[in-house]
Amino acid sequence: MALEREFCKWSFCEKPAVETIETDLLLVGGGMACTGAAVEAMAWAKAAGLKVTLVDKAALDRSGAVAMGLSAINTYIGSENKIADYVNMVRTDLMGIIREDLVYSVGAHVDQTVHDFQDWGLPIWQKDAENHTVDGQVARDEGLPLLKDGGKCVRSGRWQCMINGESYKVIVAEAAKNALGMENIYERVFIVKLLTDKANANRVCGAVGFSVREHKTYVFKCKAMIIACGGVVNVFRPRSVGEGQGRAWYPVWNAGSTYAMPAEIGAKMVLMENRFVPARFKDGYGPVGAWFLFFKAQATNAYGEDYMAKNWDRVKAEYPGYADAPGTCLRNHAAMIEMREGRGPIMMHTDKAMAKLAETLSKKELKHLEAEAWEDFLDMSISAACLWASFNMEPDKMPSEIIPSEPYLLGSHAGCAGLWVSGPAKNYMGAPDSWFWGYDRMTTVDGLFTAGDGVGASGHKFSSGSHAEGRMAAKGAIAFILDHKADKLEAAQNIDEVIADIYLPFEIFEKYKDYTSAPEINPNYLLPKQVQTRLQKLMDEYVAGCSTMYMCNKPSLEEGLKRLTLLKEDATRLAARDLHELMRAWEQYHRILSGEAHLRHILFREETRYPGYYYRSDFLKIDDTKWKVFTISSYDKNTNEWKFETEPYKQLVK
Amino acid sequence: MPSFVIVEKCDGCKALDKTACQYICPNDLMVLNAESKKAVNQEPEQCWECYNCVKICPQQAIEVRHYADIMPLGSSTIPLRGTDNIMWTIKFRNQKTIKRFKFPIRTTAEGSIDCFKGFTLSSDFADLKKPGFYTGKARTE
Numbered sequence: 001m002a003l004e005r006e007f008c009k010w011s012f013c014e015k016p017a018v019e020t021i022e023t024d025l026l027l028v029g030g031g032m033a034c035t036g037a038a039v040e041a042m043a044w045a046k047a048a049g050l051k052v053t054l055v056d057k058a059a060l061d062r063s064g065a066v067a068m069g070l071s072a073i074n075t076y077i078g079s080e081n082k083i084a085d086y087v088n089m090v091r092t093d094l095m096g097i098i099r100e101d102l103v104y105s106v107g108a109h110v111d112q113t114v115h116d117f118q119d120w121g122l123p124i125w126q127k128d129a130e131n132h133t134v135d136g137q138v139a140r141d142e143g144l145p146l147l148k149d150g151g152k153c154v155r156s157g158r159w160q161c162m163i164n165g166e167s168y169k170v171i172v173a174e175a176a177k178n179a180l181g182m183e184n185i186y187e188r189v190f191i192v193k194l195l196t197d198k199a200n201a202n203r204v205c206g207a208v209g210f211s212v213r214e215h216k217t218y219v220f221k222c223k224a225m226i227i228a229c230g231g232v233v234n235v236f237r238p239r240s241v242g243e244g245q246g247r248a249w250y251p252v253w254n255a256g257s258t259y260a261m262p263a264e265i266g267a268k269m270v271l272m273e274n275r276f277v278p279a280r281f282k283d284g285y286g287p288v289g290a291w292f293l294f295f296k297a298q299a300t301n302a303y304g305e306d307y308m309a310k311n312w313d314r315v316k317a318e319y320p321g322y323a324d325a326p327g328t329c330l331r332n333h334a335a336m337i338e339m340r341e342g343r344g345p346i347m348m349h350t351d352k353a354m355a356k357l358a359e360t361l362s363k364k365e366l367k368h369l370e371a372e373a374w375e376d377f378l379d380m381s382i383s384a385a386c387l388w389a390s391f392n393m394e395p396d397k398m399p400s401e402i403i404p405s406e407p408y409l410l411g412s413h414a415g416c417a418g419l420w421v422s423g424p425a426k427n428y429m430g431a432p433d434s435w436f437w438g439y440d441r442m443t444t445v446d447g448l449f450t451a452g453d454g455v456g457a458s459g460h461k462f463s464s465g466s467h468a469e470g471r472m473a474a475k476g477a478i479a480f481i482l483d484h485k486a487d488k489l490e491a492a493q494n495i496d497e498v499i500a501d502i503y504l505p506f507e508i509f510e511k512y513k514d515y516t517s518a519p520e521i522n523p524n525y526l527l528p529k530q531v532q533t534r535l536q537k538l539m540d541e542y543v544a545g546c547s548t549m550y551m552c553n554k555p556s557l558e559e560g561l562k563r564l565t566l567l568k569e570d571a572t573r574l575a576a577r578d579l580h581e582l583m584r585a586w587e588q589y590h591r592i593l594s595g596e597a598h599l600r601h602i603l604f605r606e607e608t609r610y611p612g613y614y615y616r617s618d619f620l621k622i623d624d625t626k627w628k629v630f631t632i633s634s635y636d637k638n639t640n641e642w643k644f645e646t647e648p649y650k651q652l653v654k
Numbered sequence: 655m656p657s658f659v660i661v662e663k664c665d666g667c668k669a670l671d672k673t674a675c676q677y678i679c680p681n682d683l684m685v686l687n688a689e690s691k692k693a694v695n696q697e698p699e700q701c702w703e704c705y706n707c708v709k710i711c712p713q714q715a716i717e718v719r720h721y722a723d724i725m726p727l728g729s730s731t732i733p734l735r736g737t738d739n740i741m742w743t744i745k746f747r748n749q750k751t752i753k754r755f756k757f758p759i760r761t762t763a764e765g766s767i768d769c770f771k772g773f774t775l776s777s778d779f780a781d782l783k784k785p786g787f788y789t790g791k792a793r794t795e
Binding site for chain 2: 244
């Protein structure tokens, strides 16, 4: 039996003030993708006489995945590499199914965005005339040529270059603010619902959100929209059990809004079964890339055995054709074999790597190297440095444990969940006709664009690629607006009802709060934290979380879906005591829908495409005869039904 | 660790219209207690330990006591962020090992970015559907 539905009739909570903003292009989100979109959109909007507005849940200077900073730019092609090789790397890492039109076009644009970062003031490490490494400030002081003029960056891997990135986001945000003007930026406004056109249900025409600072609703009316507010974090039970839950590897505030809101108005999603399980320094989640690639450290099982060397023949036999170059999920898989068979923990031998480097380096160089190792953490996951200090661990004296984390859903890192979008141009690189529908990075909803974590089937963009992709989406969106100037748009939704729906958690709390003596325990509602823990538990136990070592099967997924369906119903009884909790309530709602997409996609794809990220124990192999395809889903909010289809993968780059 | 506010040092940013930590926290965790006029981290288990509140606090009243379910007490990691560099002082739990690092954070003056300066902006809107950005062409191979 379904729960009786509650409505907000403003009998118990006060109606908020409402501000309506008319704009042409609305940017929802303030991370790398939308700050990129802001500068590029404004470069065209000025001449076209268009207005561009950005709305961010937090403060633009420190929002999104780069809020803490970064120690490297992970996608910079450089003159020494070919774009085709970048595409080949992404295809290998994402197990053979990517949209190569999308990946190639990021590769063709990303270096320009990195050059712009350097112009704006991002310190990028460089090689000096003697081939010594200097930091980004010394590079300027010594007058080394900029990257755009042939200067050499310092590679930590083939595609990565090291930066002094504490203020990376501040710099990128400053450029966006400078382009837009502060009067066009709304901070601390959380968009939770999208509006569609009365005459065309498949056309976006606005968004509604609320201030997390004052009792006020914002209604934005627009001609086109770019939605890019990150991936999904905390949809699975994290390995931490208390305060450490905040130490998610990806930003803890990423709530799946990028997927849930477009899905609710019918935008198609692709490869939502994909996930990312980063193997990172345990608990602090410090990056391992520089240790593997730059310091040449080795990781072993608890008994000193190199698990890659030991297990690789087995991995090759299990996944023939996919293990010639070790992709991220298969490296995880090799480590997980050891963990399952009881030979964990997995150790990163930082001490041995440092000792080896000490053989050839001078004392001064070694000191510099030590600073680099600490900066790698301090720039992007400070807790990992704090963890070393709290355990009295010096990385040059002892090894550190690494571990595969809880799963994350995203489209910009080593993962490819997201929305199904149009490619850059008709038959781009020989793409099929069905991959282009008029405007670069437009979702299947007219006028609705995305970038970064939002674009599915094309990972390995990272910060720079997301910024570049935001700029590409901005051009697509401006072109769309100019081509549809005559359109008269009117929201199909009743705005008053949308607003009432948004504040329902206030109404519910005020209505029922006096029934029990403890506000946390009440049979009439759930608080956001309670919904979050239930979601995390069921996703963990039935949808291949850490506790089952990333293993699931059809019966477990079906049980998970049963529980998720009940949770989704219970989420209509979310209660909130203040604006902060109202934000949490809607974050949970977005997480539930994203989690449901993930679960249903895993159920649909009857194979194990991403071993080391998750396993279908009932279909442990990769099955190319049936599943070398994009899995595409669409959700109908009115009927609460999901539809699945597939689209063949096509290789465009040799 | 979740950030904490030292009562003696926090002045509630009384000179500002809102507290600096409340302004910057990406996860909306910092609030001003109306009675005590001190900032408080309202949801410590949702703290990313991004240190943005620590870095921005004009009173240096915010530090971090690391995640209780993970980290032993006694160490400290303190940043001092200037306009063009950041200095980190890391004290180990043993109180003997101290590491100090200084890194550049930007090579241009704060507020100096003018992202359209020196570029001719196109008004040929056919270019919108071609590759490239206003700052430079897309790469071709």
